[in-house]
Amino acid sequence: MLAAVQGGCAASTPKALDCGEHRRFRFSATFLLALVSFAVAASAEAQPLNVLFIAFDDLRPELGCYGAKHIRSPNIDRLAARGLLFERAYCQQAVCNPSRASVLSGCRPDTTGVMANNKFLRPMMPDVVTLPQHFKNNGWHALSLGKIFHHSEKEPGDDPQSWSEPSWYHGTPYQHWFSKTAAEEMKRLKKLPPDQRPKLIRPAPFEAADEPDDSYPDAQTAAKAIETLQRLKEMKKPFFLGVGFVKPHLPFTCPQKYWDLYPADTIKVPDNYYPTKGAPEAAFHNWYELRTYGGIPAKGGISDDTARSLIRGYRACVSFADVQVGRVLDELDRLGLRERTIVVLWGDHGYHLGENGVFTKMTNFERGTRVPLIVSAPGQKTAGHRTRALVELVDLYPTFAELAGLALPAHLEGKSFAPLLADPDRTWKQAAFSQYLRPGKDKTMGRSIRTDRWRYTEWTNGKGESVGTEIYDEQGDPQENVNVFNADADLAAQLARQLHAGWRAAAALR
Numbered sequence: 360m361l362a363a364v365q366g367g368c369a370a371s372t373p374k375a376l377d378c379g380e381h382r383r384f385r386f387s388a389t390f391l392l393a394l395v396s397f398a399v400a401a402s403a404e405a406q407p408l409n410v411l412f413i414a415f416d417d418l419r420p421e422l423g424c425y426g427a428k429h430i431r432s433p434n435i436d437r438l439a440a441r442g443l444l445f446e447r448a449y450c451q452q453a454v455c456n457p458s459r460a461s462v463l464s465g466c467r468p469d470t471t472g473v474m475a476n477n478k479f480l481r482p483m484m485p486d487v488v489t490l491p492q493h494f495k496n497n498g499w500h501a502l503s504l505g506k507i508f509h510h511s512e513k514e515p516g517d518d519p520q521s522w523s524e525p526s527w528y529h530g531t532p533y534q535h536w537f538s539k540t541a542a543e544e545m546k547r548l549k550k551l552p553p554d555q556r557p558k559l560i561r562p563a564p565f566e567a568a569d570e571p572d573d574s575y576p577d578a579q580t581a582a583k584a585i586e587t588l589q590r591l592k593e594m595k596k597p598f599f600l601g602v603g604f605v606k607p608h609l610p611f612t613c614p615q616k617y618w619d620l621y622p623a624d625t626i627k628v629p630d631n632y633y634p635t636k637g638a639p640e641a642a643f644h645n646w647y648e649l650r651t652y653g654g655i656p657a658k659g660g661i662s663d664d665t666a667r668s669l670i671r672g673y674r675a676c677v678s679f680a681d682v683q684v685g686r687v688l689d690e691l692d693r694l695g696l697r698e699r700t701i702v703v704l705w706g707d708h709g710y711h712l713g714e715n716g717v718f719t720k721m722t723n724f725e726r727g728t729r730v731p732l733i734v735s736a737p738g739q740k741t742a743g744h745r746t747r748a749l750v751e752l753v754d755l756y757p758t759f760a761e762l763a764g765l766a767l768p769a770h771l772e773g774k775s776f777a778p779l780l781a782d783p784d785r786t787w788k789q790a791a792f793s794q795y796l797r798p799g800k801d802k803t804m805g806r807s808i809r810t811d812r813w814r815y816t817e818w819t820n821g822k823g824e825s826v827g828t829e830i831y832d833e834q835g836d837p838q839e840n841v842n843v844f845n846a847d848a849d850l851a852a853q854l855a856r857q858l859h860a861g862w863r864a865a866a867a868l869r
Contacts, residue, residue, distance in 0.1 A: 406597070406699060407498070407499070407597040407763065407764075408597065408699055408700065408701050408736075408737065408762070408763060409499075409591075409597050409598045409599070409600070409696065409699055409700040409701070410494065410499070410597075410598070410599045410600070410700070410701050410703070410759055410763070411600050411602065411687075411691065411700050411701070411702045411703070412491075412507070412599065412600065412601045412602070412703055412759075413602050413603075413604070413684060413687070413702065413703065413704040413705070414459075414505075414506065414507055414601065414602070414603040414604070414705060414706075414707060415603075415604050415606070415607075415680060415704070415705070415706045415707070415731075416455060416506060416603070416604065416605050416606065416607070416608040416706075416707055417455075417607050417608045417609075417706070417707070417708070417710045417719075417720065418607060418677065418680070418706035418707075418710070418730070418731055419706070419709055419710045419726075419729075419731070420446075420448075420706070420709075420729055420730060420731040421677075422435050422436065422677070422731060423435070423436040424436040424439035424440075424444055424733075425444070425446070425731065429621075429625075429674075430674060430677060430678070431620050431677075431678045431681070432677060432678065432681040433681065433685070434681045434682065434684050434685030434688060435681050435684060435704065435731075435733070437685070437688070438684075438688060438702065438704055438733055438735055439733050439743070440742070440743050441735045441739075441742050441743070442702065442733045442734050442735025442736070442739060442741075442742060442743075443733070443734050443735070443739070443741045443742075443744050443745070443746060443779070443780055443783060444732075444733050444744070444745045444746070445732040445733070445734075445745075445746055445748070445750055445776075446745055446746065446747050447729070447747055447748065447749050447750070447791070447809070448705070448729065448730050448731070448732035448750045448751070448752065448791075449728045449729055449730065449749070449750070449751050449752070449791040449792075449793055449809055450707060450708040450709070450728055450730050450751075450752050450793060451467050451468055451751060451752060451753055451792065451793055451794065452468050452474070452708070452793065452794055452795055452796075453708040453709060453720040453721055453722055453723070453727035453728050453793065453795060454475070454476060454708060454720055454721050454795070455476060455509050455608075455707055455708070456473055456475065456476040456477075456478070456479070456509035457471070457473045457474055457475065457476075458707040458708050458752065459507070459508055459509050459707055460473035460479070460480040460483075460508075460509070461473075461752060461753050462490070462705075462707070462752045462753065462755055462756070463480065463489045463490050463491070463507070463508060463518075463521070463756075464480055464484060464487050464489055464490075464756075464770075465489075465490060465753060465755075465756030465757065465768070465770065465771040465772060465773055466484070466487070466753070466770060466771070466772050467753055467772050467792070467862065468794055468796075469794075470484075470772060471483055471484060472484075474796040475796065475798065476509060479508075479509070480508070480518065481518050481520070487770065488768055488770075489518060489520070489521045490521075490755070490756045490759065490760075491503070491507075491521040491522060491599050491601060492518075492520055492521040492522075493756075493760060493765060493768065494599040494763065494765070495521065495522065495523050495599070497763075497765055498596060498597070499523075499596065499597045499598060499599045499763075500523045500524075500591065500594060500596050500597070500598045500599070501521065501522050501523045501598070501599040501600075501601075502522060502523060502524055502526075502527075502587060502591075502598065502599070502600050502601065503517050503521070503522050503526035503527065503528075503601045503603070504526070504527045504528075504580055504583050504584050504587060504600070504601065504602050504603065505527070505528060505529075505576070505577070505580035505583075505584075505601075505602055505603035505604055505605065506528065506603035506604070506605050507526070507601035507602075507603040508521070508526075510528060527580075527583055529576040529579045529580065537562055537566055537568075537610065537612050538566060538568035538569075538570050538574070538612070539570070539574070540568075541562045541566060541568075544562070545561070545562070561610075561651060561652050561653050562610070562652070562653050563610070563652060563653050563654045563655075564609050564610045564611060564649060564652035564653075564654075564655060564669065564672070565610060565611040565612065565668050565669060565671075565672035566610065566611070566612040566672075567613070567614070567615040567617075567618040567672075567675070568612065568613075568614060568615060569614070569615055570614050571614065572614060572679070572682070572683070574614075575606075575612070575613060575614075575679070576605055577604045577605055577606050577679065577680055577683045578683055580602060580603070580604060580605075580683065581602075581604075581683035581684070581686045581687055582686075584600070584602045584686075584687045584690070585686060585687060585690045587600065588600070588687070588690050588691060588694055588696065589690070589694065591696075592694050592695075592696060597699075602684075602687060604680045604683060604684065606676040606677070606679055606680040607673050607676035607677050607680060607710075608676075609648065609649065609652065609719070610652060610672075611669065611672025611673050611675065611676050612672075612676070613672075613675050613676050613679035614679065617675040617676070617678045617679045617682075618671060618672070618675040620674075620675065620678050621671050621674045621675060621678075623667070623671060626667040626670050626671045626674075627667070628663055628666050628667065628670070628713050629712065629713045629714045630838070631714055631715060631716075631838045631839075631840050632666070632713045632714070632716065633715075633716050634715065634716035635715050635716070635724075635829075635839055635840055635841065635842060636840060636841045636842065637841060637842035637843075637844070637845075638715075638827070638829055638842045639818055639826060639827020639828070639829065639842075640826075640827070641797060641803050641805060641818040641826050641827050642715075642722065642723065642724070642805070642816070642818070642827065642829060643715075643716065643717060643722070644717065644721055644722070644797070645658065646717070646718045646719060648719045648720075648721070649669075649718045649719055666712075666713055669712060669713075669718065670712045670713070673710075673712055684704070688702070697737070698737050698738075699737060700737070701734070701735070701736045701737070701759065701762060701763075702733075702734070702735045702736075703732075703733070703734050703735075703755065703759070704731070704732070704733045705730060705731065705732045705733075705752065705755065706730040706731045706732075707730070707752075708720050708727065708728065708730060709724075709725070709726050709727045709728050709729045709730060710726070710727070711724070711726050711727060714726050714838065715838075715839060715840075721795060722795065723793055723794070723795050723805045723806075723807035723814075723816045723829075724814075724839055725809070725814055725831070725833065725837070725839055726839070727795075728791075728793040728807065728809070729809075730752065732750065732752075734758075734780060736762065736780065739780065740781070741780055741781070741783055744783050745783065746779050746783035746784065748776070748779050748783065748785070748787035748788065749787060749788045749789070749790060749791045749809065749810075749811070750776050750779070750787070750788065750791070751773060751788075751791045751792065752773075753772055753773035754773035754774050754775065754776050755773070756771055756773055757771050757773050757774060757775035758773075758775045758776050758777050760775075761775040761777045762777055762780075772862070774788065774866045788865055788866050789810060789811075789857070789864075789865040789866075790808040790809060790810045790857060790858075790862075790865040791808065791809045791865075792806070792807070792808055792858075792861075792862045792865070793806075793807045793808075793809070794806045794807065795807075800821075801820050801821055802820065802821035803818055803819070803820050803821070803826060804818070804819055805817070805818045806819075806858060807829075807858075808854065808857060808858045808865070809833070810854070810857065812832065812833055812834050813830060813831065813832065813833060813850070813854055814829070814830070814831040814833060814839065815828075815829070815830050815851075815854035815855070815857070815858055816828065816829040816830075817855070817858060828844045828851070829842045829844055830842065830843050830844045830846075830847075830850065830851060830854065831843065
């Protein structure tokens with residue numbers, strides 16, 4: 360309802376954009392330009408825009424539209440051709456639950472208190488108005504399909520306060536992610552007497568199965584999304600529809616036909632399949648998520664064959680997930696809803712497939728924190744464009760509230776990037792902020808900033824003592840193979856000041 364709220368929204372908007380300096384929401388010249396670029400009718404009767412909020416788990420910005428010619432992602436590429444692609448978008452913490460808690464609350468991990476997968480947003484912030492809840496409270500019909508909030512394996516579910524209907528999720532238990540044969544074997548093992556039962560009852564972390572797509576949760580989510588869009592079209596109110604795909608999260612399991620897109624003889628381990636030179640121990644981990652799967656040793660390395668199978672399986676799952684999102688986008692078009700719907704596609708964090716000597720996420724490296732982000736809106740004049748502006752996932756909440764003409768809640772700690780949709784090359788944030796808390800008694804925290812050229816990370820233990828610092832030259836060493844912290848004391852001091860000045864200073868309008 361972009362133009363429809365010009366008369367009444369601005370006067371009632373609470374104070375505080377993320378820089379803390381803008382006390383009231385204004386329809387600036389830039390925002391008016393954004394309105395024009397979306398070609399939204401400037402009348403009080405204009406119908407509010409829908410939001411299709413598509414999330415992926417563990418999806419790297421390694422897609423065709425990001426220049427990865429070896430990846431088959433035609434449907435995501437097609438969305439990028441109809442929207443604005445963000446080349447430098449970053450999560451706030453490179454693991455599922457903290458990242459999603461940040462996105463959906465509009466707050467950073469230090470505020471949410473959600474630093475791992477064993478704590479959840481609502482108990483930590485009982486009164487927070489989440490992104491979908493804000494839409495629901497303002498008249499949108501808000502629904503969740505698949506994985507939007509993080510789900511507990513023991514208690515799959517979602518945040519009921521955020522949605523107009525109970526959430527729909529087919530992602531647990533783990534046997535849902537494997538073929539029927541593997542699932543039956545897990546059931547058999549679980550029935551064995553305790554002294555005969557393996558300590559870990561999970562198959563290998565990858566599987567190519569002779570199964571149809573609809574055997575897997577993501578295809579079921581796509582089918583449910585298609586059914587839901589058909590129902591929503593008949594409703595007389597706008598919708599906020601969250602569609603969350605689990606893949607390419609471990610285990611890398613999908614039908615054989617997707618593995619066939621990536622012949623085994625084309626898969627190679629990364630060029631930097633070794634720990635970054637000069638990086639502190641805290642920068643790494645022991646691949647603990649991967650080690651929960653069968654066939655992966657409790658410590659030490661893995662064979663190159665296993666590494667290549669992981670890489671191949673990951674890519675296969677990306678293409679499998681791409682097909683599912685394509686089904687949803689096709690239905691949006693078929694129903695004639697695209698011209699009234701903002702579509703956003705994002706990944707919750709980055710992912711390592713051997714780069715920097717790491718598998719999975721849970722780092723402050725570029726590979727762990729950088730994410731794909733694409734926004735496509737009706738009448739968008741920047742369709743097919745790209746921006747190198749530094750943006751953060753915590754910015755999603757204020758952006759989509761602004762695009763919908765909603766007041767920006769005072770608790771938000773991100774900055775709306777709506778102006779970039781009209782002017783992708785404009786001056787923007789000076790840095791993006793990420794962090795990671797290592798599990799264990801030492802409570803080691805890494806805090807990282809990504810500036811235009813540099814990544815700077817400080818690691819401290821629970822006593823506040825430094826246990827390592829990193830600087831990477833993202834122009835000269837984009838793979839972050841060498842820590843250059845000791846090479847330039849003046850640069851280190853400058854970046855330290857920028858980190859300690861915080862996200863408010865980095866996001867202040869210039």
